[in-house]
Amino acid sequence: xxxxxxxxxxxxxxxxxxxxxxxxxxxxxxxxxxxxxxxxxxxxxxxxxxxxxxxxxxxxxxxxxxxxxxxxxxxxxxxxxxxxxxxxxxxxxxxxxxxxxxxxxxxxxxxxxxxxxxxxxxxxxxxxxxxxxxxxxxxxxxxxxxxxxxxxxxxxxxxxxxxxxxxxxxxxxxxxxxxxxxxxxxxxxxxxxxxxxxxxxxxxxxxxxxxxxxxxxxxxxxxxxxxxxxxxxxxxxxxxxxxxxxxxxxxxxxxxxxxxxxxxxxxxxxxxxxxxxxxxxxxxxxxxxxxxxxxxxxxxxxxxxxxxxxxxxxxxxxxxxxxxxxxxxxxxxxxxxxxxxxxxx
Amino acid sequence: xxxxxxxxxxxxxxxxxxxxxxxxxxxxxxxxxxxxxxxxxxxxxxxxxxxxxxxxxxxxxxxxxxxxxxxxxxxxxxxxxxxxxxxxxxxxxxxxxxxxxxxxxxxxxxxxxxxxxxxxxxxxxxxxxxxxxxxxxxxxxxxxxxxxxxxxxxxxxxxxxxxxxxxxxxxxxxxxxxxxxxxxxxxxxxxxxxxxxxxxxxxxxxxxxxxxxxxxxxxxxxxxxxxxxxxxxxxxxxxxxxxxxxxxxxxxxxxxxxxxxxxxxxxxxxxxxxxxxxxxxxxxxxxxxxxxxxxxxxxxxxxxxxxxxxxxxxxx
Numbered sequence: 199x200x201x202x203x204x205x206x207x208x209x210x211x212x213x214x215x216x217x218x219x220x221x222x223x224x225x226x227x228x229x230x231x232x233x234x235x236x237x238x239x240x241x242x243x244x245x246x247x248x249x250x251x252x253x254x255x256x257x258x259x260x261x262x263x264x265x266x267x268x269x270x271x272x273x274x275x276x277x278x279x280x281x282x283x284x285x286x287x288x289x290x291x292x293x294x295x296x297x298x299x300x301x302x303x304x305x306x307x308x309x310x311x312x313x314x315x316x317x318x319x320x321x322x323x324x325x326x327x328x329x330x331x332x333x334x335x336x337x338x339x340x341x342x343x344x345x346x347x348x349x350x351x352x353x354x355x356x357x358x359x360x361x362x363x364x365x366x367x368x369x370x371x372x373x374x375x376x377x378x379x380x381x382x383x384x385x386x387x388x389x390x391x392x393x394x395x396x397x398x399x400x401x402x403x404x405x406x407x408x409x410x411x412x413x414x415x416x417x418x419x420x421x422x423x424x425x426x427x428x429x430x431x432x433x434x435x436x437x438x439x440x441x442x443x444x445x446x447x448x449x450x451x452x453x454x455x456x457x458x459x460x461x462x463x464x465x466x467x468x469x470x471x472x473x474x475x476x477x478x479x480x481x482x483x484x485x486x487x488x489x490x491x492x493x494x495x496x497x498x499x500x501x502x503x504x505x506x507x508x509x510x511x512x513x514x515x516x517x518x519x520x521x522x523x524x525x526x527x528x529x530x531x532x533x534x535x536x537x538x539x540x541x542x543x
Numbered sequence: 544x545x546x547x548x549x550x551x552x553x554x555x556x557x558x559x560x561x562x563x564x565x566x567x568x569x570x571x572x573x574x575x576x577x578x579x580x581x582x583x584x585x586x587x588x589x590x591x592x593x594x595x596x597x598x599x600x601x602x603x604x605x606x607x608x609x610x611x612x613x614x615x616x617x618x619x620x621x622x623x624x625x626x627x628x629x630x631x632x633x634x635x636x637x638x639x640x641x642x643x644x645x646x647x648x649x650x651x652x653x654x655x656x657x658x659x660x661x662x663x664x665x666x667x668x669x670x671x672x673x674x675x676x677x678x679x680x681x682x683x684x685x686x687x688x689x690x691x692x693x694x695x696x697x698x699x700x701x702x703x704x705x706x707x708x709x710x711x712x713x714x715x716x717x718x719x720x721x722x723x724x725x726x727x728x729x730x731x732x733x734x735x736x737x738x739x740x741x742x743x744x745x746x747x748x749x750x751x752x753x754x755x756x757x758x759x760x761x762x763x764x765x766x767x768x769x770x771x772x773x774x775x776x777x778x779x780x781x782x783x784x785x786x787x788x789x790x791x792x793x794x795x796x797x798x799x800x801x802x803x804x805x806x807x808x809x810x811x812x813x814x815x816x817x818x819x820x821x822x823x824x825x826x827x828x829x830x831x832x833x834x835x836x837x838x839x840x841x842x843x844x845x846x847x848x849x850x851x852x853x854x855x856x857x858x859x
Contacts, residue, residue, distance in 0.1 A: 339664065339666055436582060436583050440757055455779060478772060529580055
């Protein structure tokens with residue numbers, strides 16, 4: 199396993215070099231917050247952030263993605279035939295993704311890639327991407343990754359992990375894909391054992407700063423119908439605006455809607471992020487809506503994350519503890535409290 | 544404004560005791576600094592969770608729509624004007640409401656506070672009088688509230704509620720001589736191309752989460768035009784044309800109704816200043832019809848009334 203030390207300037211320079219062989223996406227300061235952007239176009243990455251406002255979800259699973267295109271022109275040879283829209287699967291690297299957001303991909307994966315179904319786009323985007331994580335020295339007060347199977351330096355699905363040592367970065371290759379990426383990076387020098395020890399101690403310290411007491415242990419033993427008909431949902435949902443902030447910012451929300459958009463005789467079949475908060479999400483063709491009330495939609499979000507997923511995949515909750523929904527819910531609905539209500543019910 | 548908290552709690556308890564309300568709508572203290580959560584209580588025992596400080600920047604009128612019960616609610620100037628609009632538009636009955644008026648000295652712009660501390664995480668906020676102190680890892684700073692007001696609050700001339708059953712305090716002095724539309728005038732002065740560029744850039748980050756629409760008490764249509772599927776008026780992808788269609792249509796639906804409460808901007812997860820749309824319409828309503836929405840429940844809004852003697856020739 200390669201462990202290299204780069205000064206921060208060296209690393210920024212190395213990324214510029216790497217951008218000849220990889221599409222590099224890294225956090226860029228955009229107004230008040232950081233967002234992942236392609237830096238090949240000359241943008242400067244900025245690794246001085248707690249977390250990006252949006253997770254890197256959209257790089258693997260775009261908010262709007264053209265799946266197919268078709269012609270309605272009867273004279274065309276392929277009239278009314280769906281042709282797959284060409285997609286870019288060239289090798290990319292997401293540099294500076296937080297371990298919680300990377301963990302989010304492994305939580306989402308069983309939905310897009312299982313024995314029954316394989317979503318070709320999600321899987322190919324994911325497999326052509328090198329995940330270069332940046333450990334969290336300073337987790338947010340709303341973080342709870344250690345409560346849900348992660349940690350501020352968790353290596354799950356990461357190919358490379360970066361430790362921020364102040365003036366320098368210690369950069370560790372974790373997988374073959376990651377090693378290949380790191381070996382292409384120019385500059386840096388081999389890290390000695392003392393530095394690695396220092397970094398590991400830092401990681402242990404960081405983990406202690408994260409709230410580890412958001413309870414989810416009893417969720418698997420609860421009866422679905424008991425939780426479903428629990429008396430607290432109306433109270434939990436009262437303030438909810440039914441906006442899509444929580445679901446769109448969430449690294450583990452995956453629901454989508456498929457739409458056809460036609461201009462003249464040319465059509466596109468597009469997959470768009472959808473949200474269980476929206477009434478239209480469940481509106482049937484008959485006009486009936488099984489979740490026509492706000493509290494039903496709020497209940498669905500929490501039941502999916504904290505009970506249905508738990509029962510279906512038997513691998514914990516559908517939450518990576520990034521805390522975005524806690525910080526950015528406009529009305530301060532707090533999943534940590536809802537987890538407690540459900541777990542203790 | 545934190546001193547109103549105790550008064551609100553006592554008032555709610557008294558209203559329950561006197562059988563004047565079935566429920567009471569207010570805020571409870573948030574789990575994150577600078578955030579508070581709207582709450583409805585029906586149990587007087589729970590009145591002590593009620594809370595108010597200078598970060599209560601949503602619009603509680605949003606929670607009144609079509610309720611059937613008798614409701615106690617707190618309302619500062621802008622929220623009270625939306626209650627008036629709700630009454631005028633038959634979304635709630637005046638007789639159902641017991642309004643506890645909050646004389647408001649403005650809501651703090653949490654984004655401006657974050658900017659002032661270099662976007663470092665704020666772990667605690669304490670409000671005292673005209674100042675507030677925020678602190679986090681390795682820093683603690685005290686600011687004057689008046690320098691951190693949301694831009695809508697900074698130009699507000701209706702800080703005191705316009706409709707109430709009792710007040711939580713003495714009326715505050717209204718601001719005078721504020722120039723409310725300086726930003727709108729700048730945009731008005733742009734040529735069409737520049738204007739389009741300005742608005743296109745303004746909404747380019749939009750996620751179409753609809754938090755702005757949903758936080759707005761004016762948006763109560765059973766099905767919003769963006770949610771219509773038969774026929775579908777607006778595309779669902781994040782195509783810039785569809786996103787702009789949503790924003791412009793939403794704003795126009797608020798014409799002559801918007802109280803500039805600022806909830807839309809408060810809730811936007813990516814910080815879009817969408818009041819730049821509605822403020823222009825507010826300015827037009829003021830200039831063309833001498834109209835400020837929500838000041839009097841007995842006057843019909845200009846855009847839903849026809850007068851044969853209207854001074855504007857084009858309606859005749």
